[in-house]
Amino acid sequence: MTSMKPFISLLSVVAALACFLSEPLHTQAQGAKKRIAYVTNGVDPFWDTAAAGVRTAEKEFQVKCDILMPPKGIVDQKRMIENLLAQGVDGIAISPIDAKNQIGLINEACLQAHVITHDSDAPGSKRLCFVGMNNYKAGRAAGKLVKEALPSGGKIMIFVGRMEQLNAQQRRQGVVDELLDRPEQDLEKMKFAPPGRIVSGGPYQILDTRTDNFDYARAKAxxxxxxxxxPDLNCMVGLFAYNTPKCLEAVKEAGKAGKIKLVGFDEQDAVLQGIIDGHIQGTISQQPYFYGYHSVRILNALSKGDRSVLPKSGFYEVPIVQVRKANAEAFRAELKKLQAAGK
Amino acid sequence: MPHTSPLLQVRGVFKSFPGVKALRNVSLTLGHGEVLAVIGENGAGKSTLMKILGGVQQPDEGEILLDDKPVRIGSVREAASHGIALIHQELNLSDNLDIGANLFLGREPSRFGWINQARIRSDAQTLLNEVGLRHSPSTVVSTLAIGHQQMVEIAKSLSLEARVLIMDEPTSSLSQKETDQLFQLVRKLRDRGVSIVYISHRLGEVKELADRVVVLRDGSNAGELGRSEITREGMVRLMVGRDLSQVYPRTTHSPGPTLLQVQNLRTTAHPRSRVHFAVKEREIVGIAGLVGAGRTEVLRALFGIDPCLEGTITMRGRGLENHTPADAIQAGMALAPEDRKQLGLILEMSVLENLSLASLRRDQHRGFLNRRAETDVCLQTLKQLQVKTPSVDQVVQFLSGGNQQKIVLGKWLAMKPKLILLDEPTRGIDVGAKQEIYRLMEQLASEGLAVLFVSSEMEEIIGMSDRVLVMHEGRITGELTRSNLSEEAIMRLATGEVAA
Amino acid sequence: MKKILGIFTLLMVVCLFTAINNPRFLTPYNFLNTVRWTSLFGILGIGVCFVIITGGIDLSIGSVIGLVGSALAVLLTQKHWSIPSAILAVLVLSAAIGLFHGLLITRLQLQPFVVTLCGLLLYRGLARYITDDQSLGFGADYEGLRLLVVGKVPIPFSSTISLPAPFFVTAAIALIAAIFLNKTIYGRYLQALGRNELAAKYSGINTDRMKMLAYLTCSVLAGIAGILFALDLNSIQPSGLGEFYELYAIAAAVLGGCSLRGGEGSILGVLIGTALLRVLYNAINILNIPTHMEFAIIGAVILAGVITDELVKRFAAKRRAAQAAAAS
Known part of the structure; x- marks a missing residue:
């Protein structure tokens, strides 16, 4: 037994040495960390939640992540993507601002890095997959909330930052189709009702869709x-995260809180508070946390050569959640926890 | 056979502008190789007539004959094609471009749109030699003195090989030396057979240069003088329609105590020269010199516009150091600058607002305008200076040059200054108004003020000054009193030939 | 006065056209909303009017709004400063910005366009830096302070209509500005230096000091507007708050009779110019004109107005000249 002692001590020395040596080895591994960029379509609290998911995945999968939020629209986004390609990142997740006209840029990026889209897709491009929700389904879910708020029908207006974005178009069409009880459309071959014209059928009438170009003051005005x-408007639907809070401000100041029903998207605190206060009927959360998380997970695997993470359809669907007064408090608590975890 | 018929004839020309009949039945003839002076008070119609000849404006009635054939001069380009070139009163150069570019502006020698710079440079050099301007063609115009810019303008019209050269007040900004050079040129051109129409306020020049004089008054022909009839008195009589027995009303006063003392003054324009002089109460001191001698800079430094590099300025026993114009005004100074329109007046503002601009601070009620004081000061000044204006609300750009200059002076008289600095006080104003300015200078001196004035008009300097300081390249090269004051003495000092 | 008459007529024409096509344009609710927005944007116009009178320009207004709004949100919601000290701090900040512009323009003789263009970028960047580019909301904690913007003040002798609070803020600012420009010697100095800076200097006016004052005023008013905008929206987006508002302000000032050459400007004109812009935006919504048409429509209406104004002026000048000629 005594002969074992030197052996054990030798072993522990080797182990200690291994630990010691593994330090530089480990940093070497860190140096070889994959670099992944997460490009949003603008600046918004929505993206803060997505960023939390990115940061969680960054730790979990040992990758290096850059989060880029273009504040000035499409030109800014293009510049950011070009910079990333110049720096040589391994993977990029893009939320295209104007998908149709950015296919060239996305395909160019595909030649130099693994590229996926998130939040808003770029159909027809060479992106490897799309992480997001089905915006059309989300629109229909929002339409259901409108129906719950106005069971006997009414007049509705839709508010959005830009109509050029595919997600805005799909969401709006989802709301329209649900309210008019039209059959579900296929995402690939979707027909859009032109905005700016009154759409009616049955008890629901959609008067107009107003855009504000992300100017909060315009959104409120x-x-x-x-x-x-x-004067007979019954309901406002805000398609982008900030729209519904600005609608709520305007409705409150007009003394019509609760009288004009509000339905929103995403999970800004002002929206959740409005739901808890009973001023907002409900909101559709697309769980942006998982956008960030799964984008990083998929890109990390891709850059290590693992293509099994790609869904066959090319669409990794993150399920949506309807938030109403009943589940608002619990949803908010969970969201805060997630965001704290991301930081 | 020499030419018997005149080169250019103007017959019965009428021209009116809204509210003004500028020309009424004006006629004149211009012979081959003749220098014809056209004179008249401001508003007599000289400039309008010249603009019609130059193609800038069209007559309402009347005809123009060139070589006995009626011609229509519809544009400046047409005038040029007839061989008529007009040198404007206001400088007409692009001062951000160099001399060569200005000389050939709009007619650059070029090939397939590429400008032939080498040819511009050599042609420009030839022209500059001809006018006697010693600057490289690549000198940017804005860096030239105003007199030299004028010579570029003249060189430009020479390059057009004109048969008729119309010069509108060409010497108004030239020094004596430059004027002499110009006269040589004019004579040279005349001997070559070019006819020259020469417009000037300076009757001395006209007398020296003109073969014949046509006088306009109130838009009509007032008379004509042949070579032998050209006298100052004769011209003035025709211009104003009355005798001006005494142009310079200067009387002698006994100077009082010293008001302004300047020692060792170095200005930014001539940092290596030092200036010393003094001005006494009840004294009119003239500063003579060529353009660029540093006269204006001395006034600017005194008034606190430019910083003094060194030196002491003492006003009524109190020193001024690093002073602003506001401090100079406080000390009792006033400055009527050389460039009336750019520096002296705010052209788009009313007579009232211009007159009160300097005295607003004094007359304020805790920062608020004192409308009553403003109006009182204004009316009093208008009366004192006999300014002709339809109302106090008239915008000053519509006043005549003489009345504008009175506004510049009036602004300062309201401040009751002790020392008035005048920079070229009569530039571009007519004989009648000039005399009013002279009378005012005289009156101010007799009331106990001191007047320090810069002038390029020799007659004015000699006629008005008690004492003359002559400057050359930033230094005062001499001081002349009435006893030894003469044109020759000034020129010797001004050119640096001697130092007194 | 005549310059204002033209723009006022255009405003009335647009109002009339909108009211005829949708009488709901005339409801008190819509009217008061338009008054509120006009008041908020009018403060910017008054500020830039001072700078334009000196012959300068301020392109940094929108970014100053963004920075002030962001700083206010950070100080109140993250640093938990008291309301008076936070407001004082952001006003001092905007005054410092104005002084900074003034110093660069007068002492270093830099061009106002360049200085304030750099300011536009700099302050926007600072706003995003101090907030980490995050949107910040005031939540329900500052309802008292928000009354400054969303509050309504009843008019005496009228039980039905109460005016939005910003109207009174702007009215006070406009009154002070108008008195300053028209009744004080400094207002005269500003106009004089705007028309001919050298001549003003030669008249003993401290032109540098007056220019500094103009830039200071412009930035402080942008700061005040920044506070009001942030409170009105109850949340701020550092990258977007106030973006392009300098162009609205400059357009309103020029429509209201300010000459970009300097020396001319009227506070009443600026307010009417602002009102015209706000009414145009409002009319586009009220008449259900698609929002993507708004720039085209606003540009066309303003251009048509300016052209008509110029033609009317020329016609009047011609007629006056003809009358004068006939009289003489």
């Missing part, structure tokens, strides 16, 4: 003007 022009 649009809601005010909608109330001024249409």
């Amino acid at each position: 649009n809601a005010e003007d909608a109330m001024a022009a249409n």
